[in-house]
Amino acid sequence: MDNMDKLNVLAAAPEIALLAAAGAVMVADLFVSDARRNVTYALTLAALVIVSAVCAYLLGNDAVQYAFGGMYVTDPMANVLKLFAALCTALMLVYAQGYARDRGIWKGEIFTLALFALLGIFVMISANNLLVIYLGLELQALALYALVALRRDDARATEAAMKYFVLGALASGFLLYGMSMLYGAAGTLDLNDLARRIAGGQVASRPALVLGTVFIVAGLGFKFGAVPFHMWVPDVYHGAPTPVTVLIGSAPKIAAFAIAFRLLVEGLLPLALDWQKMLVVLAVGSLVIGNVTAIAQSNLKRMLAYSTIGQMGFMLLAMLSGVVGGDTMSTANAYSAAMFYVITYAITTLGTFGIIMLLARQGFEAEEIADLRGLNRRSPWYAFVMLVLMFSLAGVPPTVGFHAKLVVLQALLGSGISSGMVWLAVIAVLFSLVGAYYYLRVVKVMYFDEPADAAPIVAAPDMRMALSANGVAVLVLGIIPQYLLALCANAMIRTLGG
Numbered sequence: 001m002d003n004m005d006k007l008n009v010l011a012a013a014p015e016i017a018l019l020a021a022a023g024a025v026m027v028a029d030l031f032v033s034d035a036r037r038n039v040t041y042a043l044t045l046a047a048l049v050i051v052s053a054v055c056a057y058l059l060g061n062d063a064v065q066y067a068f069g070g071m072y073v074t075d076p077m078a079n080v081l082k083l084f085a086a087l088c089t090a091l092m093l094v095y096a097q098g099y100a101r102d103r104g105i106w107k108g109e110i111f112t113l114a115l116f117a118l119l120g121i122f123v124m125i126s127a128n129n130l131l132v133i134y135l136g137l138e139l140q141a142l143a144l145y146a147l148v149a150l151r152r153d154d155a156r157a158t159e160a161a162m163k164y165f166v167l168g169a170l171a172s173g174f175l176l177y178g179m180s181m182l183y184g185a186a187g188t189l190d191l192n193d194l195a196r197r198i199a200g201g202q203v204a205s206r207p208a209l210v211l212g213t214v215f216i217v218a219g220l221g222f223k224f225g226a227v228p229f230h231m232w233v234p235d236v237y238h239g240a241p242t243p244v245t246v247l248i249g250s251a252p253k254i255a256a257f258a259i260a261f262r263l264l265v266e267g268l269l270p271l272a273l274d275w276q277k278m279l280v281v282l283a284v285g286s287l288v289i290g291n292v293t294a295i296a297q298s299n300l301k302r303m304l305a306y307s308t309i310g311q312m313g314f315m316l317l318a319m320l321s322g323v324v325g326g327d328t329m330s331t332a333n334a335y336s337a338a339m340f341y342v343i344t345y346a347i348t349t350l351g352t353f354g355i356i357m358l359l360a361r362q363g364f365e366a367e368e369i370a371d372l373r374g375l376n377r378r379s380p381w382y383a384f385v386m387l388v389l390m391f392s393l394a395g396v397p398p399t400v401g402f403h404a405k406l407v408v409l410q411a412l413l414g415s416g417i418s419s420g421m422v423w424l425a426v427i428a429v430l431f432s433l434v435g436a437y438y439y440l441r442v443v444k445v446m447y448f449d450e451p452a453d454a455a456p457i458v459a460a461p462d463m464r465m466a467l468s469a470n471g472v473a474v475l476v477l478g479i480i481p482q483y484l485l486a487l488c489a490n491a492m493i494r495t496l497g498g
Contacts, residue, residue: 011067011074014054014082015122021047022115029108037106041093044111048090048118055083059487062494070190071129076491077261077339078126081254084343085125088250088350089118094466095354096243098459102361105150105241114247117143121255128266130179130189133259137175137223140255141168144248148240160239167232171222178215182267185209191267198270210274216263217278223256224312225305227285237305238367242360245301246353249308250346257342260319261335265496272323279320280424286313287431294438300356300369303438307393308349310435315341317428318408321421334411336492340485341404344477348392348401351470355386358459358467369442374451382457383446385471392474394439395432400477400484405432407485 009016025047029040064075093114100106120140127133145168149161183189185208186197196202203209221229237245264275290310297303318338322331359366359375366372376383392401405428412425459467477484 008067011065026112052086073128075495077495085251099357113143124255125258147244156239175219178212181212226282234305249349283313283316291431291435336489337407337411340488344400344404373449375446390439394436398478403481
């Protein structure tokens with residue numbers, strides 16, 4: 001009976017449901033012809049709805065449950081993040097329909113690989129062991145490498161896949177090497193045990209711990225696409241098929257936040273004074289280089305790639321403000337701000353790339369900023385949706401992006417004026433203003449330039465509904481953000497309290 005309690009399979013219910021669904025979709029797709037691929041699409045969406053329902057059901061569970069001998073944890077934070085990761089994957093597939101069908105990649109691979117990438121994300125979110133984090137990371141990464149290379153006849157996609165694979169392998173190597181040094185110094189793979197041993201001084205070598213932490217932060221920097229580990233982001237965003245770009249830009253960012261939280265906060269909190277300084281460098285570098293370089297881009301996907309680097313810099317500011325001078329009083333507030341930021345960023349990114357896929361058609365990629373010229377005359381509604389999304393990324397009220405930036409700045413300043421965080425808040429505000437320029441340039445092109453194309457915009461009914469709901473959600477969450485803020489805050493407080 002004791003062994004069954006340690007196993008606690010029900011704690012991994014979303015993962016088990018997702019694995020069963022991915023296997024069922026993969027087998028069912030063998031019997032579906034290309035002409036009837038919508039059957040696989042419907043099955044995949046049904047699977048994601050079921051998984052989302054399981055995650056939503058678990059939201060009511062306040063307990064922190066451990067499974068598989070303590071290697072796996074299900075807590076309120078994990079349940080919230082898994083729900084949004086599943087919704088991101090479902091929306092990506094809805095947006096991808098027309099684009100993928102026109103380019104011959106609307107096949108079983110896009111569904112099964114997306115589901116297995118999501119499974120890797122779920123494992124990363126709930127991992128409580130260094131090796132389990134690595135297993136989840138590799139499962140997600142291998143599926144994404146294959147998705148980037150889905151258009152085998154496209155030289156740009158193949159090049160992007162090669163760069164992503166090589167640099168992703170380098171990032172995985174950094175993480176694994178850092179983990180091995182932590183294990184060598186502390187003698188445990190369990191994150192809770194690791195934190196206890198470091199706090200109690202039960203380590204063989206503190207310099208080895210700090211060096212291991214440097215490699216861990218470098219690996220996380222790659223996963224976030226933070227400067228100076230950002231080299232892959234513009235090329236992969238630009239070269240990958242747009243549905244894959246939107247997947248890479250949304251759910252994996254949620255997973256990256258989760259493993260950063262698990263590793264740095266739950267495992268390495270006693271070393272906060274060491275990793276906090278590293279995050280300052282990553283955050284400031286990302287804000288400066290991401291926002292400044294985005295100004296020079298004429299390609300919309302590359303502009304959004306550099307904007308992602310800047311946005312991740314903002315999120316890292318919240319991560320580093322959780323512990324100041326060894327004081328953890330502001331911990332829950334700061335990490336819930338980071339959680340809110342990454343969720344709202346993922347939702348906004350989905351809609352932005354959804355508009356790009358809507359405007360693309362067979363033989364034409366709507367990738368240049370100039371391709372949005374006169375969108376307001378062709379479709380006032382979709383122009384308005386894109387305006388809301390751009391305003392949100394720029395942090396203009398009353399969109400949700402404004403509140404996301406506001407709670408991060410509050411977390412920075414709330415950590416104490418004497419902590420020396422004020423200069424970081426000033427840099428964040430200044431470079432948000434720089435970022436507003438290139439976001440508002442897109443709005444200017446849509447509303448004030450003459451349309452280059454008078455072709456009507458045709459979208460499937462489910463895409464119209466999803467895209468409209470996406471845009472409205474960004475606006476509504478900006479007007480009444482308290483529900484999502486409370487969800488993130490309560491989840492973080494209960495997770496840290498458990």
